[in-house]
Amino acid sequence: MKFRTKAIHVGNQRCQTTGAVVPPIHLASTYVQTHPGEWGDYDYSRSGNPTRDNMEDTLAALEGGCDALAFASGMAATHCVTMLLSAGDHIVAGTDIYGGTYRLFHKICNRAGIEITLVDASQPANIAKGIQDNTKLVWIESPGNPLLSITDIKACADIAKQAGVLIGIDNTFASPVLTRPLELGIDIVMHSATKYLGGHSDALGGALVVQDPDLREKLYFIQNATGNCMSPLDSFLISRGMKTLDLRVRAQSESALSIAKYLDDDPRISRVLYPGLPAFPGHSIAAQQMDGGFGAMLSFEIVGDFEQAKRVTASTRLFQLAVSLGAVESLIEQPASMSHASYDREDRLAHGINDELIRLSVGLEDVDDLIADLDQALDC
Amino acid sequence: MGLEKNRQYGDSTVSVHGGEAHHKALDSITDPVVMASTYTFSDTQSVIDYIEENQQRGEYGRYGNPNEAVVESKLAQLEAGEDAVLYSSGMAAIVGVIMAKLSAGDEVVFFDECYHRSREFCSKHMSRFGVVTRQVEACNYDAMEAAITPNTKLLVSESPTNPHLSVVDLDRFAAIGKRNNVETLIDATLATPYNCRPLIHGVDYVLHSATKYLAGHNDLLAGVIIGDRVKLEDIRYLRGILGSINSAHNCYLLQRGLKTFDVRMARHNANGQAVAEFLEQHPRVEKVYYPGLASHKYHDIARAQMSGFGGLITFEVQDADWRQTADIVDRCRIPKIGPSLGGVESLIEQPMVMSYYELPATERASYGIKDNMIRMAIGIEDTQDLIDDLDQALKG
Numbered sequence: 001m002k003f004r005t006k007a008i009h010v011g012n013q014r015c016q017t018t019g020a021v022v023p024p025i026h027l028a029s030t031y032v033q034t035h036p037g038e039w040g041d042y043d044y045s046r047s048g049n050p051t052r053d054n055m056e057d058t059l060a061a062l063e064g065g066c067d068a069l070a071f072a073s074g075m076a077a078t079h080c081v082t083m084l085l086s087a088g089d090h091i092v093a094g095t096d097i098y099g100g101t102y103r104l105f106h107k108i109c110n111r112a113g114i115e116i117t118l119v120d121a122s123q124p125a126n127i128a129k130g131i132q133d134n135t136k137l138v139w140i141e142s143p144g145n146p147l148l149s150i151t152d153i154k155a156c157a158d159i160a161k162q163a164g165v166l167i168g169i170d171n172t173f174a175s176p177v178l179t180r181p182l183e184l185g186i187d188i189v190m191h192s193a194t195k196y197l198g199g200h201s202d203a204l205g206g207a208l209v210v211q212d213p214d215l216r217e218k219l220y221f222i223q224n225a226t227g228n229c230m231s232p233l234d235s236f237l238i239s240r241g242m243k244t245l246d247l248r249v250r251a252q253s254e255s256a257l258s259i260a261k262y263l264d265d266d267p268r269i270s271r272v273l274y275p276g277l278p279a280f281p282g283h284s285i286a287a288q289q290m291d292g293g294f295g296a297m298l299s300f301e302i303v304g305d306f307e308q309a310k311r312v313t314a315s316t317r318l319f320q321l322a323v324s325l326g327a328v329e330s331l332i333e334q335p336a337s338m339s340h341a342s343y344d345r346e347d348r349l350a351h352g353i354n355d356e357l358i359r360l361s362v363g364l365e366d367v368d369d370l371i372a373d374l375d376q377a378l379d380c
Numbered sequence: 381m382g383l384e385k386n387r388q389y390g391d392s393t394v395s396v397h398g399g400e401a402h403h404k405a406l407d408s409i410t411d412p413v414v415m416a417s418t419y420t421f422s423d424t425q426s427v428i429d430y431i432e433e434n435q436q437r438g439e440y441g442r443y444g445n446p447n448e449a450v451v452e453s454k455l456a457q458l459e460a461g462e463d464a465v466l467y468s469s470g471m472a473a474i475v476g477v478i479m480a481k482l483s484a485g486d487e488v489v490f491f492d493e494c495y496h497r498s499r500e501f502c503s504k505h506m507s508r509f510g511v512v513t514r515q516v517e518a519c520n521y522d523a524m525e526a527a528i529t530p531n532t533k534l535l536v537s538e539s540p541t542n543p544h545l546s547v548v549d550l551d552r553f554a555a556i557g558k559r560n561n562v563e564t565l566i567d568a569t570l571a572t573p574y575n576c577r578p579l580i581h582g583v584d585y586v587l588h589s590a591t592k593y594l595a596g597h598n599d600l601l602a603g604v605i606i607g608d609r610v611k612l613e614d615i616r617y618l619r620g621i622l623g624s625i626n627s628a629h630n631c632y633l634l635q636r637g638l639k640t641f642d643v644r645m646a647r648h649n650a651n652g653q654a655v656a657e658f659l660e661q662h663p664r665v666e667k668v669y670y671p672g673l674a675s676h677k678y679h680d681i682a683r684a685q686m687s688g689f690g691g692l693i694t695f696e697v698q699d700a701d702w703r704q705t706a707d708i709v710d711r712c713r714i715p716k717i718g719p720s721l722g723g724v725e726s727l728i729e730q731p732m733v734m735s736y737y738e739l740p741a742t743e744r745a746s747y748g749i750k751d752n753m754i755r756m757a758i759g760i761e762d763t764q765d766l767i768d769d770l771d772q773a774l775k776g
C-alpha cells in the first residue's frame with residue numbers, strides 16, 4: 001500500500017461489531033473484565049484506548065515504524081523521550097529547535113541533573129563534536145524554526161549510531177508526507193500532532209514513532225506511568241485529519257514554493273528563508289531528504305524595521321495573526337514580538353531572528369488569493 | 381477583516397474561510413461547538429427587541445444553531461447561491477422542499493433516474509395527501525415538458541444520476557421550467573459545486589446529500605438546499621416546525637470536512653477518471669458508465685457543463701452472472717463493501733444485491749439494473765493502489 005492508501009485504511013478497519021466504515025469513538029475510561037486477574041485487550045484508557053490505538057496505527061504506518069504512542073501534546077511527547085535519561089546524562093541538540101523544546105531542556109530537564117549542549121546542527125560535524133561520554137540523546141529538527149535551517153538527517157543518524165547514542169527528531173514541519181526519518185536511521189520520530197497531522201487547528205496532540213520494539217516498550221512504560229495520553233476525541237479528529245494529510249501537505253507546500261518565489265523577486269523583501277529556493281543553504285540536502293516538496297513554512301525579512309514588520313503582520317486579511325502552524329488556515333506572525341519574544345533582544349539577534357523577520361504558515365487557500373493578500377499588506 | 385464582500389475568491393479560499401467570521405468567540409481560530417438546546421435572553425426587553433426587530437440570533441435549537449448558520453453560509457458561497465438550509469440528512473432536505481412547495485392537487489415531475497427514495501417519498505407518501513407524482517424517462521426533455529399540467533409546481537432531476545451517471549442538460553431543464561412557470565430542482569450530490577453549479581444555469585434549487593462529498597469522511601449525515609433567500613423562506617420556516625435540523629456537532633464536522641473540499645474533489649476526479657479509463661480497456665469489462673469517458677452517452681453535455689466527473693463509476697462485467705460478479709466484489713481488498721459514496725475511502729457494491737435484491741428480476745431490469753453491474757465510489761487513495769487492486773479482483 002502506498003502513503004495515501006495507508007492514511008485512509010490502516011487504523012480504520014471496519015468495525016467488527018457494527019460494520020461501521022469509520023471506527024467508533026471509544027470514550028470509556030475503563031473496560032469490564034470477565035474474570036479477576038485475566039485482562040482483555042483493554043483494561044483502562046490510560047494504558048490503552050481503541051480510538052487512540054487506531055490513530056497510533058495509522059501514524060506508525062505512515063512513518064514506517066513498529067508503533068506510535070500518542071500524547072496530550074507535542075511537548076508531552078518530547079518530555080517522555082527525555083524521561084529515558086537519568087541524572088548525570090547529557091543531551092546534544094540543534095540550535096534551531098522549537099522554543100518549547102529549548103525551554104523543556106533548559107528549565108525542566110536541567111532540574112533532574114541532565115546537561116544540555118546546543119550546537120549548529122546544519123553542520124553534522126558539530127553534533128559529533130558535542131557528543132561526550134555521558135551523552136544519551138541527540139535531538140534535531142528539520143526544517144528548523146523559525147529560520148527553516150536544514151539538518152542532514154542521515155548524517156546525524158550515522159554519527160549518533162557510531163557513538164551509540166539515541167537520536168530523536170522533531171518531524172513536525174516536514175510531516176511524514178515529505179520526510180520519513182526512520183528510513184534515514186533515526187530512532188525516535190516526534191510530532192506535534194496539533195500541526196499537520198490534525199491539520200484543522202482544532203486538536204492538540206503529540207506522538208512518538210519508533211521502529212525498535214524494545215524502545216517502544218520503554219517509552220510506553222513511561223507514558224503509562226506518567227499518564228500523558230491523547231484523549232479519544234482528539235485521537236478521532238487527528239485520525240480524520242490524517243486521511244487528507246498527503247493532499248493538504250502537498251498542496252500547501254506547492255503554494256509555499258510559489259509564495260517564496262514571489263517574495264524572492266519582490267524589492268520590498270530583503271531575504272526569503274525557504275528550503276525550496278535553490279540559493280537557500282541546505283537546499284540540496286532538503287531536496288534529497290524531502291519527498292517532492294519543501295514544506296509549507298517560510299520566513300522572510302522585509303526592507304524595514306521592527307515597527308514596519310509589525311504593521312505588515314497586522315495588515316493581512318487571509319493570513320491570520322496567530323502562532324502555531326500546519327493547518328488549513330494560513331497564519332502570519334512576527335517572531336520578534338510573538339513566538340520568540342521571550343528571548344532578550346541580543347540573544348534573539350545572535351540566533352539570527354531579526355526584528356524584521358516574518359513567519360508564514362501557508363494554508364490551503366487559493367495561492368493567488370494569498371499572494372494578493374501579502375502584496376496589499378506589504379504596502380501598508 | 382476576513383473575506384471582502386465584493387471580491388471573487390478562489391474555491392479553496394472559500395472552502396477554508398467562506399461563511400466564517402474572521403474573528404471568532406474568545407479569539408479561537410475555529411468556531412466553538414455550541415451544544416445548547418436553547419438560547420437565553422438577558423431581560424424581557426431583549427426578547428421584545430428580538431421579535432420586533434426580527435434579529436438574527438439563537439432562540440430555540442429546533443429553529444437553528446450557530447454552527448449550522450456558519451456551514452449554511454459556507455455552502456451557499458460554494459454553490460454561488462444566496463442562502464442554504466441545512467437538514468439532518470439528504471432525504472430530510474428533499475422532504476423539506478416537497479412539503480413546503482406542494483399542496484393537495486399539485487403535481488411534481490421527476491426524471492426517472494432520480495434517487496429512488498425521493499421518488500418513492502412522492503409517489504407513495506405525498507400521494508396520500510393528494511399530490512400527484514409523474515415520472516418520465518431521464519433526459520427526455522420533450523416527455524418532461526409534455527408531463528407538465530397547469531397544476532405542476534416542481535420539476536426534479538438528479539445530475540449526474542446514480543448509478544447510470546446520466547447527465548442532464550441543465551440549460552434545457554431550467555428553460556422548460558421557466559417557459560412553463562414551474563420551479564426546478566437539481567439533486568447535484570454526485571456533481572458537487574466543485575464540478576458543476578446548477579444555479580448558474582437557471583435552476584431554482586440545488587439539493588445535496590451533504591453526507592457524501594461535502595462532508596467527505598463518511599462520518600456524518602446531512603442534507604442541504606441552496607437557492608434564492610426568498611424562495612427558501614417557507615422551506616426554512618417549515619423545517620423549524622418539522623424539526624429536521626442537524627446537530628451542532630455534525631455541523632462542525634461538516635464545516636471541517638468542507639475545508640479540504642477542494643483538494644479532495646480534485647483527487648476524486650483524478651482517481652475517478654484514471655480508474656474509469658483502466659476499466660474501459662480491461663478485457664473482463666463489458667461497459668463503463670462514467671461521464672468523463674468519450675464513450676459515455678452524455679459525455680458531450682458533461683464536458684460542456686462540468687469541470688470534472690467525480691468518483692462514482694458503474695461498470696458491467698463481461699459474460700458474468702450475478703455470482704461471478706459478486707466474486708469480483710468480494711476479491712477487492714481496498715474498497716469496502718457498502719452503500720453511499722463521496723468519502724475519502726473507496727466503497728464498492730453490486731446494485732442488484734445492495735439496493736434491488738428483493739425486487740423481481742423484471743422490475744430490476746426495468747430500472748436498468750443488471751446482474752453483472754458493479755458500482756464503485758472511488759475515494760482519495762493512491763491511484764495505482766486502486767487500479768492494482770481492481771486488476772487482481774477482475775483476474776480472479
Ligand SMILES: Cc1ncc(COP(=O)(O)O)c(C=O)c1O
Nearest residue numbers: 073074075098170172192194205
Ligand atoms: C516544531 C514544533 N515542535 C513541537 C511543538 C510543541 O507541540 P505542542 O504545542 O503540541 O505541545 C511545536 C508547537 O508548538 C512545534 O512547532
Ligand SMILES: Cc1ncc(COP(=O)(O)O)c(C=O)c1O
Nearest residue numbers: 469470471495567569589591602
Ligand atoms: C443522489 C442522492 N440524493 C439523495 C440522497 C439521500 O441523502 P441522505 O442519505 O443524506 O439522506 C442520496 C444518498 O443516499 C443520494 O445518493
